[in-house]
Amino acid sequence: xxxxxxxxxxxxxxxxxxxxxxxxxxxxxxxFAESVTPLQAAGEDYRGGFCAGLIVTALCxxxxxxxxxxxxxxxxxxxxxxxxxxxxxxxAKAGVPVILYTSCALVLAAxxxxxxxxxxxxxxxxxxxxxxxxxxxxxxxxxxxM
Amino acid sequence: MKxxxxxxxxxxxxxxxxxxxxxxxxxxxxxSIEVGKYVASLPxxxxxxxxxxxxxxxxxxxxxxxx
Numbered sequence: 001x002x003x004x005x006x007x008x009x010x011x012x013x014x015x016x017x018x019x020x021x022x023x024x025x026x027x028x029x030x031x032f033a034e035s036v037t038p039l040q041a042a043g044e045d046y047r048g049g050f051c052a053g054l055i056v057t058a059l060c061x062x063x064x065x066x067x068x069x070x071x072x073x074x075x076x077x078x079x080x081x082x083x084x085x086x087x088x089x090x091x092a093k094a095g096v097p098v099i100l101y102t103s104c105a106l107v108l109a110a111x112x113x114x115x116x117x118x119x120x121x122x123x124x125x126x127x128x129x130x131x132x133x134x135x136x137x138x139x140x141x142x143x144x145x146m
Numbered sequence: 147m148k149x150x151x152x153x154x155x156x157x158x159x160x161x162x163x164x165x166x167x168x169x170x171x172x173x174x175x176x177x178s179i180e181v182g183k184y185v186a187s188l189p190x191x192x193x194x195x196x197x198x199x200x201x202x203x204x205x206x207x208x209x210x211x212x213x
Contacts, residue, residue: 080166080167080170080171080172081172083170084171084172084175085171085175085186085187085190086171086172086174086175086178086184087172087175089184145183146178146183146184
């Protein structure tokens with residue numbers, strides 16, 4: 001459990017970093033982006049939504065993780081949830097690890113592309129979201145059948 | 147795969163939650179094993195059997211497994 005506690009602390013740091021990155025992106029978009037590249041409305045909306053989502057998600061995770069650090073019962077629940085063999089099997093069957101990494105890569109690429117080209121940005125964004133949706137559907141399906 | 151887990155639980159008045167906590171899985175996993183949706187791994191089957199003080203064969207029914 002002590003090893004898992006260190007994992008949770010690492011996750012807290014990662015979530016904190018994500019919040020900082022999100023806030024940094026918003027500041028960059030508000031004050032510096034226009035001087036670097038001509039902004040497009042759709043890309044601006046996407047970046048705003050992406051950063052807001054990133055910050056809210058990271059803050060929620062951070063809240064849960066810090067609560068778990070103080071509450072041993074919640075820590076045990078997180079530990080069991082993380083290591084439950086059925087959940088691991090569902091994630092593996094749905095291809096969640098691969099889908100998660102490739103979707104994140106696509107969404108981040110879309111974020112960069114939003115500064116450069118509207119068509120590339122839309123294509124990457126749609127592909128990333130579609131892949132995430134597929135992952136969610138598969139996970140839901142296998143969680144009902146397993 | 148059929149199991150005797152519900153019978154053993156009732157005999158010992160153990161809830162799914164208690165069993166799940168004892169063997170280190172979620173309650174949903176125990177439910178899935180009981181209804182036959184999920185086949186437990188060997189280490190988990192061993193933990194469950196040991197919890198009830200039985201052998202794996204006494205807890206899990208292997209009759210439908212092909213020879």
